[in-house]
Amino acid sequence: MLLTMTKKSTKAPAKKTAAAAAPAPAPKAAPAKKVPGESNKVAKTQLVELVADKTGLTKKQSEEAVSAMLDVVVDAIKSGKSVGLPGLGTMSVKETAARTGVKPGTSEKIQIPAGKKVAFKVASTLKGNL
Incomplete structure (x- = not known):
């Protein structure tokens, strides 16, 4: 039977430097947790839910309606037409000069x-209402 022994290190422990001896900085306060629905942005899923609640449609029907409306607006903008959204504003394409x-x-x-x-x-x- 063979027994092997490992050699222990005879190195002295590392000395502490001034930076290591300095106290650790105080931890920063954790950022406030975001509560769903309280951001400044209304996502498409939230828009679908709002349309479903307001119209009585199912979420699937509302998602199809919202997607269709967005597709129509994007296609109109791509073709160079302006899109008027009553009560909201008008989107149009502008030429920029070189x-x-x-x-x-x-x-x-x-x-x-x-x-x-x-x-x-x-x-x-x-x-006027903002």
Whole structure:
């Protein structure tokens, strides 16, 4: 029968440095827990639930209606049409002109090509009620 013995380290323990001897910083307060439904954004699922509650449709029917409405709006915007949403505002496509810009960090002048962007104009009834 063979017995093997391991050699113990004769190294001295590491000395504590000033940084290690300093007290640990106080832990930061935990961020406030987000309660579902209290964010500043209404997600699609929440929108579907709100439509279902307001109309009496099932959630599946409401999801189909909301998805269909969003698809129609996106298709209209893609084709260059403006979309009026009564009481909310108007979404339209605006042309942007070509311009010279500055590349961050290098200050190099670059040419930004012309393009398109989606613009939204808030309805005056909504703007007055904010």
